[in-house]
Amino acid sequence: MEADDFADVLSSVREFVREEVVPREDEIEAADEVPAKLREQCKAMGLYGFAIPEEFGGIGLSMREEVELAMELGWTTPSLRSLFGTNNGIAGQVLLTGGRAEQQQEWLPRLASGEVVASFALTEPDAGSDPSSLTTKAVRDGDGWVITGQKRWITNAPLADVLMVFARTDPDASPAKGISTFLVPTDAAGVSFSEHDAKMGQRGSWTCEVYLDDVRVPQAFLVGGDQGLHRGFVTAMRCLAHGRLHIAALCMGMAARLVHEMTEFATVREQGGHAIATYQLVQGLVADSVTDWHAGRALVREAARAYDDGSDTTLGPSTAKYFCSEAVGRIADRAVQVHGGSGYMRGVPVERMYRDVRLFRIYEGTSQIQQVIIARGVLGGAART
Template identity: 35%
Template sequence: MTTTEATATNFDLTEEQQQIQQAAREFAAEHVAPKAQELDEKAEFPVDNYKMMAELGFLGLSIPEEAGGSGFDTLSFILVVEELSKACGSTGLGYAAHISLGVTPIYLFGTPEQKQKYVPQLCKGVDDAGNLTLGCFGLTEPGAGSDAGGTKTTAERKGDHWLVNGRKAWITNPHYAKTCIFTAKTNQNPKDGKGITAFIAELGTEGFKVEAKEDKLGMRSSDTAQLVFEDMKLPLDAVAGGEPQVDVGFNKFMKTLAGGRISIGALALGIAEGAYQKALEYARQRKQFNKPIGTFQGVAFMLADMAMEISAARHLVYHAARLRDAGRDFAQAGSMAKLMASEVAMKTCTNAIQVLGGVGYTREYDVERMLRDAKLCEIGEGTSEVQRLVISRQILGDLRNV
């Protein structure tokens, strides 16, 4: 029995959530896992798998039906991220980024017109020509991320349009995206997030360029690239949320990241579970001195720690998702979930390789890929150090001016 199977009933998943979880698990086993290693080696994006996910309604899973989505809750979405990530971290990452960062902020903060124009197509995921229509999110720049004052991308109001110049880095899904919601400086002296505005732009807009895919250590079959804006003209109504949101968009992005951290927690959780399952299977089958190596205390204790820590991380991730579904403050819980699950994933993958020994260090087994993928979870959407900063400030208060 795996950790997931052993503990799922303890979380009181509804029948609907269990059905979504099972559908995702079956899809991942049949379509994602068999291709994961090859796609990693080729650094190839799994277009066909995303088109199948679109048919299943996964690409708008946690967006309400009246907005064009599938109408499931955050926890259901988290369960799908987890199951996909057990098989392939890259697929889990692209999927999580699409919904958490590409679709959700437009649904939450867009004007009624923006929601109607973009959200249904993003949830559908494929246009009439059969092309993917994913969403992407542009906050990080080569020299700025959580530091609003470091934002270099600018948007100047020029009569009936905005003129945008700048660059965004480490963007997920841009080559397969229909839209990008991104930040730009609209006041030359931004302070405490003010002076930063969120905009929505369509891929293919003149002056909007997606550069070549990044060559990464892990998450190699996910799509990551830089965006370049060179005198890109956007209409005045491209401001996410409309005119009242000019100069105050950064806080909206911080709220978006708070939700995205839950999905990165689920991504890390899935990777950890996948590595644990590989190690458990190997410890049962591999024999030394005529005994399964799982009978040796050194191996058995590593597996026990994996199971315990994955279960603890799962509690935090699911708890954060449920807080969000209940409409309660989930920022601290989301940071805790991401931080713990990410570090559990790194430790679990490292120890899984240790259990497998020499073969774990080769590409014959998936765990080396899982280790490379897991590292991203400690970096993306706020590093582990940033999460500790967020948590410490929430429990201590801001002591900088005391």
Template identity: 40%
Template sequence: MSGMDPELFEQFIDQLERYVRERLIPAEREVIANDRIPDAIVQEMRDMGLFGLTVPEEYGGAGLSTSQYARVVRTMAYAAPAFRSIFSINVGMFNSAIKNGGTAEQKAEWWPRIAAGEIACFGLTEPGSGSDSAAMATTAKPDPSGNGWILNGTKRYITNAPHASVGLIMARTEKDNLPKNAHVSAFIVPMDTPGVTVGSPDHKMGQSGSHIADVILEDVHVSGEALLGGETGKGFVFAMKSLDNGRISVGAASTGYARRALDSALRYATERKAFGEPIANFQLIQQMLAESETEIYAAECMMADVTARADAGENILRKAAAFKVFASEMCGRVVDRVVQIYGGAGYLAEYDAERFFRDARIYRIYEGTTQILQLQIAKHMLRDFAAQA
């Protein structure tokens, strides 16, 4: 995928860096205090085209390559996580599923709307299932009256559900579990469809301003055109392919936020004095700074590699998982060191370090926990080895 002209893209990144520094970071305290992004900022992000970064230009988007979109995410993730979260499902998962599995009619209907800034959510996880699709309880049954489907079930921890105008909902279309998860299909469901209810936003450890909630489906009637790709049994395949992009987004966000935390620690270490000199002069503080810099650089290199492979058309499932695992765990280690560098101040809400620590914790959990992704990486390693034997 060629993406935006490189020179234009670098100009866009420069503009975005200024926007993050001059507009988003100063707004963080308001986002935290009110647990919401100001409407004016959401509209500015729409006007900048952030909701349609990967939508093809002919449908109103920016047409970015995977490498370019990951750089945008990393740049935005330098600010509070909510700013990335509000557009990330559009860009990383919903749009990817439409691209990989949507019919021409579905692309024509939804891509312009997504590019214009309608917010999407992605309904895979349930109270009793996440990565375990065999336990999925949400059902989609043919509408007895003719064309269409009736959906019933509950989705849990759905990012952006309180703000979304459309959801990509995974549902069981076959009673029995089938090989390769062919019992799961994907449906494009407008959130104002009768029978769709969104629960109250959950209270979370961190990530203020980013909202998750349950989505309850009670006898939700959708037309036959709602079935992604027009074919049953392909939903899980589309979901997993789009999760590759979602994992790249989380990896890029982890990398950008780790950089923000380290910059904060570097500033604090040069200003804070002990024993008559800045603590940055002490070698054990320097060790923590250097280890963090080294790990962030490694994640940046992984991001550049996996996104280049994605743009070249390679199957990146294993490498996207590896990048997400490393970058999210790396971010956790960096923010832990940052709290330590801040010392007692790092435990106080008055300073940024404790917020970085809380915000970063979710990166190791969503879009596949570290442990699930390690199992997935190993499974594919063993499968590839067996195929070569």
């Protein structure tokens, strides 16, 4: 995308987030739902397809551009970004990285427009940090497949039109090599959902359990066709690497908002006849937060550059996701501390954000999983049993 065009995109998103979404954050929190008007505005702005190539109706951002957009989206409640995050990220990337041309042509334009919402159905009750241990199975039956299993904490599943379901297709293969991916329409017989989950934070972003009871899909819904058979684990790991870098950038967008809230409060709140900004211990909290924010932002941008040129599509995303998700947690904690008792009260942005950011250290690979990936990436075989 031309620099001027991308600048216009960022400007439009910044205005939308700050003028339209921020004033409705309390409403979203109370209702546990993003208003329909905001969802339609996101579709009209092309946000459901920002990472989908232009040939399929998307905006086609590079990773360097995507992280800048994510930082703008991070200024407000993460439930907004979650609406279209799966279409662009872990679900849409399944088709971009592993889908056949016919599958891409059929589904990606509909994802990019927001006509269809897609979900990434990988996690299970006993397969979280180790997705290779999943037990959902798909068995050949005539000219199609029958899928049985249960998925947990699937983002956007209550709103989804199609699921990217990871299922074991070769029970005799090693855990990571017998998994395939299927397109499963949510209106297919045998698909059902739990009520959406009640979470600590990120209200308005819906997750739930998905039940697959002898769900039949045709061979055409095997992602990648015969060439994609048993390659689901590789596809999942590639999609998660992309998602980790995006989440890192989102964390730094939230870090920017937290620093803003913290500094604004410190300049107007008085104790002892002075604004608390005059006290050096408060200044220390602010300085540490600004440093974390600047360091994380620089890391995200460098990791995105390396991702785009292909020199690092694994280690960089993990280092960025690990550092930025931990850093925004530290910043949120300091922001609450600067606010004092006010920071512990519902209705104050930093209290909500304190709860919201906690999830970033868990999903799309916990901080501990990122540590393992990073260590093995630099230690090689010496780090493996």
